[in-house]
Amino acid sequence: MEPIITWLREVPLWLAALAFLGKNVALFLLALAAGEGLVRHFSHRRITPEPPPLERHEVVLAATCVVLNSVVTFAGLLLWRAEWIRFRLDTGPRVLVDFVVLVLMMDAAMYVMHRVAHAPFLYTRLHAPHHRYVHARPLTLFVLSPLEVLGFGALWLGVCVAYESSWLGMLLYLAFNTLWGVLGHLGVEPFPEGWVRWPVLGRIATTTFHARHHLESDSNFGFYTLLWDRLFGTLALPYFSRQSTQPTPEPRV
Numbered sequence: 001m002e003p004i005i006t007w008l009r010e011v012p013l014w015l016a017a018l019a020f021l022g023k024n025v026a027l028f029l030l031a032l033a034a035g036e037g038l039v040r041h042f043s044h045r046r047i048t049p050e051p052p053p054l055e056r057h058e059v060v061l062a063a064t065c066v067v068l069n070s071v072v073t074f075a076g077l078l079l080w081r082a083e084w085i086r087f088r089l090d091t092g093p094r095v096l097v098d099f100v101v102l103v104l105m106m107d108a109a110m111y112v113m114h115r116v117a118h119a120p121f122l123y124t125r126l127h128a129p130h131h132r133y134v135h136a137r138p139l140t141l142f143v144l145s146p147l148e149v150l151g152f153g154a155l156w157l158g159v160c161v162a163y164e165s166s167w168l169g170m171l172l173y174l175a176f177n178t179l180w181g182v183l184g185h186l187g188v189e190p191f192p193e194g195w196v197r198w199p200v201l202g203r204i205a206t207t208t209f210h211a212r213h214h215l216e217s218d219s220n221f222g223f224y225t226l227l228w229d230r231l232f233g234t235l236a237l238p239y240f241s242r243q244s245t246q247p248t249p250e251p252r253v
């Protein structure tokens with residue numbers, strides 16, 4: 001890790017910006033490849049109709065999202081150099097605590113932000129572009145309005161400022177975030193049958209959970225867990241009695 005830290009401290013900003021853009025493009029391609037692989041592998045467990053052909057608008061928003069994610073990474077570098085963001089170097093069991101803390105902090109904050117984004121005065125400007133794609137595909141994870149991308153980025157940087165994690169805990173969280181984002185937009189259900197009834201694990205969001213949010217946008221606002229939807233009564237029912245592979249209902253218009 002030492003050589004990477006030295007590089008981050010000394011690299012010219014223009015080169016850091018280019019490297020972050022390259023990293024985000026690579027991550028985007030990897031996420032799409034993994035997502036499409038899962039869609040093919042679990043094609044027998046489709047939960048939403050096949051998405052319509054790709055639109056130009058969709059591709060432009062996804063490309064903008066990748067560029068803006070790089071801007072957020074760049075802002076993170078500046079905050080780290082200014083010592084607003086700090087991270088620890090240990091790689092022991094405390095890393096797992098960091099991971100759980102980051103997931104829970106982001107899950108709570110993103111639930112609140114997601115509900116606010118559904119308020120009528122913000123929805124059209126901020127969140128509607130994502131909901132335009134009712135029948136999601138892996139690319140839909142990146143189809144967000146630019147303001148929304150920056151909002152999520154600011155939230156993540158705020159959590160990094162508030163909580164001094166290990167670098168490995170942050171890395172694990174970011175990998176988990178991308179994975180769960182891809183899983184949420186597959187349109188097929190890779191989680192095992194009956195997952196929703198498993199203790200503890202059943203409280204983790206499945207693909208069906210987020211697919212239902214795309215269809216009925218007044219429920220299932222959580223990202224990683226069902227905790228906040230259960231607490232605030234926004235969980236689409238009957239969630240626990242549903243088989244995870246049951247087809248989701250038609251969109252409400």
Ligand SMILES: [Zn+2]
Pocket residue numbers: 130136140141184185210214
């Ligand atoms: Zn979505």
Ligand SMILES: [Zn+2]
Pocket residue numbers: 114118127131213217
């Ligand atoms: Zn939404």
